[in-house]
Amino acid sequence: KKRVVSGVQPTGSVHLGNYLGAIKNWIGLQDTYDTLYFIVDLHAITLPYDVQELSRATRDTAAIYLACGVDTSKASVFVQSHVRAHVELMWLLSSATPIGWLYRMIQFKEKSRKAGDENVGVALLTYPVLMASDILLYQSDFVPVGEDQKQHLELTRELAERVNYLYGGRKWKKLGGRGGAIFKVPEPLIPPTGARIMSLTDGLSKMSKSAPSDQSRINLLDPKDLIANKIKRCKTDAFPGLEFDNPERPECNNLLSIYQLIAGKTKEEVVQECHNMNWGTFKALLTDALIDHLHPIQVRYEEIMSESGYLDEVLAEGARKASEVADATLHNVYQAMGFLKRR
Numbered sequence: 001k002k003r004v005v006s007g008v009q010p011t012g013s014v015h016l017g018n019y020l021g022a023i024k025n026w027i028g029l030q031d032t033y034d035t036l037y038f039i040v041d042l043h044a045i046t047l048p049y050d051v052q053e054l055s056r057a058t059r060d061t062a063a064i065y066l067a068c069g070v071d072t073s074k075a076s077v078f079v080q081s082h083v084r085a086h087v088e089l090m091w092l093l094s095s096a097t098p099i100g101w102l103y104r105m106i107q108f109k110e111k112s113r114k115a116g117d118e119n120v121g122v123a124l125l126t127y128p129v130l131m132a133s134d135i136l137l138y139q140s141d142f143v144p145v146g147e148d149q150k151q152h153l154e155l156t157r158e159l160a161e162r163v164n165y166l167y168g169g170r171k172w173k174k175l176g177g178r179g180g181a182i183f184k185v186p187e188p189l190i191p192p193t194g195a196r197i198m199s200l201t202d203g204l205s206k207m208s209k210s211a212p213s214d215q216s217r218i219n220l221l222d223p224k225d226l227i228a229n230k231i232k233r234c235k236t237d238a239f240p241g242l243e244f245d246n247p248e249r250p251e252c253n254n255l256l257s258i259y260q261l262i263a264g265k266t267k268e269e270v271v272q273e274c275h276n277m278n279w280g281t282f283k284a285l286l287t288d289a290l291i292d293h294l295h296p297i298q299v300r301y302e303e304i305m306s307e308s309g310y311l312d313e314v315l316a317e318g319a320r321k322a323s324e325v326a327d328a329t330l331h332n333v334y335q336a337m338g339f340l341k342r343r
C-alpha cells in the first residue's frame with residue numbers, strides 16, 4: 001500500500017476549515033492507503049503558545065480525529081513528540097538544508113514580518129525542516145496539501161533529493177549500507193474538494209485558529225446555540241439572490257461552499273436549491289445542516305473523552321507503530337551520513 005501522512009497543530013480548537021480542508025478527507029484515504037495521522041505538537045510551539053493548554057489541546061485534537069471517523073484499525077494516530085525520531089532527523093536534515101531555501105518561504109516572510117526579528121524564534125525559520133522530517137521519516141508516497149503548504153512540500157521534495165544525492169547510492173553502500181535512495185520523494189495529494197474555508201467575518205481571509213475573534217470560525221465542538229448565533233451574525237452582503245464564484249461576493253461563495261460540503265451535495269444542486277433564497281432562509285438552512293452534521297461528531301467526542309484510558313492507549317499504540325518505521329529510516333540516515341554505529 002502507498003503511504004499518506006498528515007497532521008493538525010494543537011494550537012487551539014479544531015475548526016470547520018481544519019475539518020473540511022483536512023480531517024474529513026483523511027477518512028476517505030484510510031481504506032486505500034497506509035495512513036499515519038498525527039497531532040503536530042512540536043510545530044505548535046513555533047510561535048508563542050499557552051503552556052497550560054498544550055497537552056489538553058493535543059488530547060482534544062486526537063479525540064476529534066477519532067470522533068470524525070479516523071479508524072485506528074486502519075490508520076496510526078499518534079502525537080508527534082512521542083516519536084523522538086522527528087526531532088532527531090530534523091537536526092540531520094538541517095545540516096543539508098541551505099539557509100536560503102528557508103528564507104524564501106512565504107509563510108516565514110509573512111509571519112516574521114508581522115512579529116519582528118527579535119520576537120521570532122529560530123523555529124519559525126526551521127519549521128519546514130521539521131515538516132520535511134515528519135514526511136520523510138515514513139517514506140511517504142503522498143501528502144495531502146492545501147495551497148498554503150505547497151511551498152513547504154516542494155522544499156521537502158528538494159531536500160529528499162539533495163540528501164539522496166549527497167549521502168545515498170554507492171557512497172552509502174561503501175559504508176556498509178544498502179545503497180540506493182535514502183528517502184522516497186513524496187508527491188502532493190490535492191484533496192478532491194480543494195476546500196479553502198474562509199472566515200465568517202471576512203470572506204477574504206481564511207478561517208483560522210489564531211484569528212482573535214471566535215466569531216470568525218465554527219469550532220467542531222461549538223454547541224448548537226453558538227453555531228446558530230455565529231451563522232446569524234456572520235458577514236453577508238446586499239446583493240439579490242445567492243451565487244458561487246462572484247469575486248465581489250466572497251462571503252456568499254464561502255457560505256455556499258460550506259453548505260455544499262457539509263450537506264454532501266454537488267455545486268449544481270446547491271445552485272438549484274439556493275439561488276433564489278434570501279439570507280434569512282439560507283442561514284436557517286445552513287445552521288440546521290451544520291448542527292446535524294456536527295452533532296454525531298460531538299457525541300462521539302464525549303464518548304471517547306469519557307472512556308478512561310482509551311485515548312491514551314490509542315496514542316501509545318500509534319506511537320509504537322510509527323516508531324518502528326521512523327527508527328528504521330533514522331538508522332539508515334545515521335549510517336549513510338557516516339556516524340559511528342551504536343552498540
Ligand code: AQP
Nearest residue numbers: 008009017018021022146195196197206207208209210
Ligand atoms: N481555512 C481553512 N480551510 C481549509 N483548510 C484549512 N486548514 C487550516 N485552515 C483551513 C488545513 O488544516 C490542516 C491543519 O492545519 P494546521 O493546524 O497545521 O494549521 P494551519 O494551516 O495554520 O491552520 P489554522 O487553523 O489556520 O491555524 P493557525 O491559525 O495557527 O495558522 C492543514 O491541512 C490546513 O491546510
